[in-house]
Structure formats: C-alpha cells, structure tokens
Amino acid sequence: xxxRVNTNMGGATAALDYDAELMLRVKDGDGASFAALLEKxxxxxxxxxxxxxxxxxxxxxxxQEVFLRVYRSRGTYEPTAKFTTWLFxxxxxxxxxxxxxxKNERNQERLDERSEDMPAVQVEDRRPSVEQSMVRQxxxxxxxxxxxxxxxxxxxxxxxxKYKEMxxxxxxxxxxxxxxxxxxLLFRAYETLRARLAHMA
Amino acid sequence: xxxPMETRENAEILMAYSSRALDASDAKLLEAHLQSCSRCxxxxxxxxxxxxxxxxxxxxxxxxxxxxxxxxRMEREVSWWQRMRGRIGLLLVYRxxxxxxxxxxxxxxxxxxxxxxxxxxxQPATTTAQVEGLQPEQVVRALDEMExxxxxxxxxxxxxxxxxx
Numbered sequence: 001x002x003x004r005v006n007t008n009m010g011g012a013t014a015a016l017d018y019d020a021e022l023m024l025r026v027k028d029g030d031g032a033s034f035a036a037l038l039e040k041x042x043x044x045x046x047x048x049x050x051x052x053x054x055x056x057x058x059x060x061x062x063x064q065e066v067f068l069r070v071y072r073s074r075g076t077y078e079p080t081a082k083f084t085t086w087l088f089x090x091x092x093x094x095x096x097x098x099x100x101x102x103k104n105e106r107n108q109e110r111l112d113e114r115s116e117d118m119p120a121v122q123v124e125d126r127r128p129s130v131e132q133s134m135v136r137q138x139x140x141x142x143x144x145x146x147x148x149x150x151x152x153x154x155x156x157x158x159x160x161x162k163y164k165e166m167x168x169x170x171x172x173x174x175x176x177x178x179x180x181x182x183x184x185l186l187f188r189a190y191e192t193l194r195a196r197l198a199h200m201a
Numbered sequence: 202x203x204x205p206m207e208t209r210e211n212a213e214i215l216m217a218y219s220s221r222a223l224d225a226s227d228a229k230l231l232e233a234h235l236q237s238c239s240r241c242x243x244x245x246x247x248x249x250x251x252x253x254x255x256x257x258x259x260x261x262x263x264x265x266x267x268x269x270x271x272x273x274r275m276e277r278e279v280s281w282w283q284r285m286r287g288r289i290g291l292l293l294v295y296r297x298x299x300x301x302x303x304x305x306x307x308x309x310x311x312x313x314x315x316x317x318x319x320x321x322x323x324q325p326a327t328t329t330a331q332v333e334g335l336q337p338e339q340v341v342r343a344l345d346e347m348e349x350x351x352x353x354x355x356x357x358x359x360x361x362x363x364x365x366x
Contacts, residue, residue, distance in 0.1 A: 047260035
C-alpha cells in the first residue's frame with residue numbers, strides 16, 4: 001500500500017501518493033528521489049513488459065525507455081494522476097507500439113539465446129526433479145503461449161489485473177478507455193484463457 | 202441468489218471469488234449458490250486453474266547492469282544537450298556581435314534620414330522648377346520664333362540701310 005502524504009500546491013491541498021511526491025522532488029533536481037523511484041518500480045515495470053513482449057532484452061530496452069521518458073518529463077510533471085498510472089501508461093504505450101512494430105520478432109534470434117538461460121536459474125533455486133521441471137516448463141510454455149495469443153490490449157489488461165492487482169479504474173486510465181470497456185476486455189481475455197488452460201485444474 | 206453466469210457484470214463476482222478477493226458476506230452467499238449451480242462451480246474451478254497456472258509464470262530477474270545502462274543513457278542525453286547548448290551559445294556570441302553592429306548602423310541611418318519635425322522646411326528652388334518645367338516642344342518653338350525674328354530683321358535691314366533718294 002503506497003504511503004500517502006498531503007502536499008500543499010499553490011494554495012490547493014492535494015493528496016499525493018508518495019511516488020508523486022518523489023517525482024516532484026525529481027522535478028526540483030533531486031537525483032536521489034529518481035533513484036528511489038527507479039529502485040521501487042524497476043522490477044514491476046520490467047516484469048510487466050517482459051510478460052507483454054515475452055523477450056527479456058526487449059523488455060529491458062523498453063523499460064529503459066520508460067524511465068528515460070519519466071526523467072525527460074520531470075520538468076513538466078504535474079501530479080494529476082497516481083504515479084503508477086502514469087508510469088504504466090508509458091510502459092503500456094511503448095509495449096503496444098513494440099508489439100505493433102514487430103520489434104520483438106526482429107530480435108527473436110538474439111533474445112532466444114538470452115531467455116533460455118533465465119528460467120533455468122529459477123528452476124535450479126527450487127531444486128525440483130527432472131520430471132517436475134519438465135512438467136513445470138511445459139505448463140509455463142502453455143501459459144506463455146496462451147497469454148501471447150491474446151489481443152494486445154486484452155493482454156495488457158490481464159497482466160495489470162493479475163500481476164499488478166490493479167483496479168478496473170486504474171487499468172481504464174492506463175489504457176485510456178472506460179471502466180466498462182476494461183471489464184469487457186478482461187471478461188473476454190479470461191474466457192479465452194479458461195478455454196486454453198482450464199485443463200490444468 | 203441469481204446465477205452470476207447470467208450476466209457479464211455478475212461474472213465479476215465469480216472472478217473475484219476465484220481470486221479470493223470477494224468480501225466474506227458475498228463469498229458466503231456465493232458459496233451457497235455454488236452448492237446448487239454446476240455452471241458456476243465449473244467457472245470457478247476453471248478460473249482458479251488459470252490463475253494458478255499464471256502464478257507459476259515468473260518473470261526473469263532484471264539484469265544487474267540495468268541501472269548502469271540507464272544512467273549512462275541519461276548521462277549521454279545530458280551531455281548531448283549541454284554540448285548543443287554550448288554550441289548554440291558560442292554561435293550566438295559569434296553571430297550576434299556583427300549582426301548587432303549592422304543592425305545598429307541601420308537604425309542610426311534610418312534615424313538620420315528621417316525628416317525631423319524641428320527642422321525648417323526647405324524652400325523650393327523656383328528657377329530650377331521653371332527650367333525643369335520647360336518642355337522640348339516649347340524650346341523648339343522658341344528657337345523657331347527666334348529664327349523667324351532674325352529673318353525678319355535681316356529682311357528689314359537692307360531697306361532701312363539703303364541710301365535715300
């Protein structure tokens with residue numbers, strides 16, 4: 001739960017989340033506040049982008065662009081929305097553009113080499129048997145394929161709902177659509193996923 | 202309780218229940234409905250299977266050099282901007298001096314050429330105006346008249362100079 005502070009801005013008192021407060025300090029030239037924001041949001045942003053594009057190197061490249069844009073925008077930043085809404089709006093925009101441009105396909109060869117050794121570290125940590133590892137890997141591949149097969153916007157909505165536990169209103173702001181449109185996106189997306197993954201129950 | 206499967210909006214209740222996000226009182230009502238509704242039981246079972254499968258999908262750790270690369274890019278951007286600003290500044294200094302000098306000369310020239318209200322108006326040059334007002338036809342006619350007069354004088358002179366008889 002983000003810490004909330006009250007900040008007086010030009011006579012009007014506005015409730016800001018702590019991240020927005022940090023961003024205002026970045027605006028005033030405080031590099032340490034930017035480092036704090038980066039530390040807090042680096043993994044959530046990279047993980048979201050990874051699940052969107054399913055290529056670790058592309059995800060990190062896009063995440064770098066997200067934080068660069070945050071840094072570039074510091075001068076004009078106004079805390080009109082929750083900081084994470086703004087941050088994930090940038091991230092989603094970049095991910096949807098990358099998917100549209102087929103950027104991840106161009107980097108497929110190089111990225112496959114990197115992505116192969118990433119899950120191996122996780123598997124090794126849990127020390128499962130060879131058979132368990134294979135079953136788990138097969139399950140993960142199926143999940144990845146099922147999520148990848150979703151239309152881009154449905155995918156973004158599901159990933160924010162499932163992994164970031166965002167509410168419909170926040171997802172709606174990020175995707176720039178109505179709350180009912182988000183509900184519809186999620187309903188259709190989960191319907192597709194249930195059809196593909198329900199046999200795992 | 203009406204079956205949540207009947208409308209899309211109510212299916213949200215089932216999704217919330219599947220993720221154990223439904224509050225206790227609503228969950229109790231739904232559980233009572235689930236006892237008698239196989240469709241809803243299937244929905245919850247399938248939805249939980251999806252969420253559990255997705256839970257197992259962990260994203261890889263972020264590269265250790267992520268921050269270093271990001272700060273390097275930020276530094277490059279800042280350096281680029283500083284270089285550009287420096288160049289623009291130098292350009293302005295080198296370009297601005299001659300341009301300012303020329304502009305100042307032009308302004309001074311315009312001020313000097315502009316008729317001052319304090320200065321007395323020039324008297325018109327009447328002679329010049331008369332000369333400038335002559336047309337070539339007038340000059341030719343005047344010359345012709347002078348020639349006619351000369352001829353007349355010439356004709357009259359022998360008679361007047363002849364000895365009287």
